[in-house]
Amino acid sequence: MNTNKKLAYLEEKQQEYSFSGAFYGQKGNDILMGSYGYANRSDKLANQVDTRFSIASGCKIFTAVAICKLVEERKLSFDSKLKDCTNIRFPHFSEDITVQHLLTHTSGVPDYFDEETMEDYEELWVSRPVYGVREPKDFLPLFQDDTMQAEPGGSFQYNNSGYILLGLIVEHMAGCSFTDYVEEHVFRKAGMLDSGYFEVDSLPERVALGYVEQKDGKWKTNIFSLPAKGGPDGGAYTTVEDMAKFWKALTGNRLLSKNMTEMLVKPRVEVDAEEQIFYGYCGYMEVDDHHDAVQYIQMGYDPGVNFRAVHLPQDGTTIVVCSNETEGAYEMMKEIKKVLAV
Template sequence: MDNTNKLNYLKEKQEELHFSGAYYAKRGNEILQGSSGFANRSEKIANEPDTRFAIASGCKIFTAVSICMLVESGKISFDSKLKDCLDIDLPNFDGDITIHHLLTHTSGVPDYFNEEIMDDFELLWKSRPMYTIRSPKDFLPMIQYEEMQGSINGSFQYNNSGYILLGLIVEQVTKCNFTAFVEEHIFQKAGMMDSGYFEMDRLPGRTALGYIEEPDGNWKTNIYSLPVKGGPDGGAYVTVEDMAKFWEALMSHRLLSEDMTQKLLAPREVVYEEDNIYYGYCGYMELDDEKKIVKYIQMGYDPGVNFRAVYYPGTQSIIVVCSNESEGAFELLKEIETIL
């Protein structure tokens, strides 16, 4: 199938899936990109390949890279204890929690959004207005005096609070706002000039609003469903091409040394043993039966936000799909994988 037929095929699939968002795929010299749906439904402003989309937890890898930068500079280590890195009272937290535990979701700290007991992210903001959440410290009242929800070194249990704490460590060590640190030391270095941690009440141009489908089939925006500004656990905005630029910068060692990049990308925790899915400091990854990495997997989900990306180290191929609805990115990514 030539490039034109592939693009036509993906156009048909976007229509079938009622997909709203954009995609970018690259393998060797071949590039596929496209978009569909609306960035703004009320004004009928179409999504474009260079539209900026929120990616929810898909940006946890930026937090991990930030931590790796600080480890590489000798300011902290992966074995540094949380209690030694933060001047914040966390009276009920285990004193042996390390940065490694936080990065790998094995710290057992109380998660402000525990998906095992809560499935509606919007419920978090019933008593705590989302417009007050603009920095990592704003999450502290939700976790600071809570009891541990698990034991350290236990099995993998996805945990957003762990990444909030990592962001607070970045701020204390660097004396710099977390989002400003990422924008300067990752986005600018990688050439991600369209990306940033934008506030939902101050969005720049070419930024898609997130949309949630209601039971009656109507749509509403997600402005009352999420923190007004993203941070260490999620919420950055990127273009699909910028996300590909990030992986290119990472794998060419423009962000971290070769040795530190390998530490970032190494498999560490078993997530789904039957599917050979592991977790490392960089996020999820799929291994083959010989424990060789097939692909790195990024995913993000929030109300009105759906993000998927995969990077194949063997072929240096990248696929990025961003949607400004709650579903669709995974389905389109699988179609792109099939033809790429």
């Protein structure tokens, strides 16, 4: 199947899924890019391949890279205790929580958004003003005084609060804001010039608004459904091509040393034995029978935000799908995998 036929097939699937967003797929010299739907429904502004999308938790990997950079600089270690890495006090937290526990979702700290008990992230902001949530410290009232939900070092339990804590560690150890640190040490080094932690009330050009479908079939934007500015646990904006640049920079050891990159991408905690899914500092990954990673997986879900990306280390294949609606990215990623014969 030639490139035109592949794109025609994806166009057909986009209509089937009513997908709104952009995609990038690369395997060897075969590169596919495309965009559909509207970045702004009111003004009928179409999404483009260089449109910037929020990627929700898909940017936790940037937080992990920032931590690894500080470890390289010997400002902390993976065994450093949370209590020694920030001057913020957590009265009911275990003193045994380490940086590694936070990175691998095994810290046991209370999660401010527990996905097992709360279905919709939007519920968090019904009685809390989202416009006041712009820095990692602004999340503290949501969990700082709560009790532990498990002992450190236990089984994997996905935890957004843990990444807020990692962001606070970055700020304490680096002496600057978390977002400034990531933008300098990750985005600029990787050549991700369109990426950033933008504030929803002062967005730059080429940013897609996120849309949530209501029960009556009408659409609303997600500006009151998410914090005003993203941070360590999610909410950065990027383009599909910038995410491909990120993986090239990471695997080319331009963000971290070769040794530290290997530590970042190593499988560490079992998530799903049947599906052979593990979690490492870099996020989810599928492993083979020898526990070698065969596919790195990024995902992000928020009201009006849907992001999926995979990177295959064996041949460098990278697929990135960003949507400015709540669903659709995973379905399009499967179709891109099919036409690239992944």
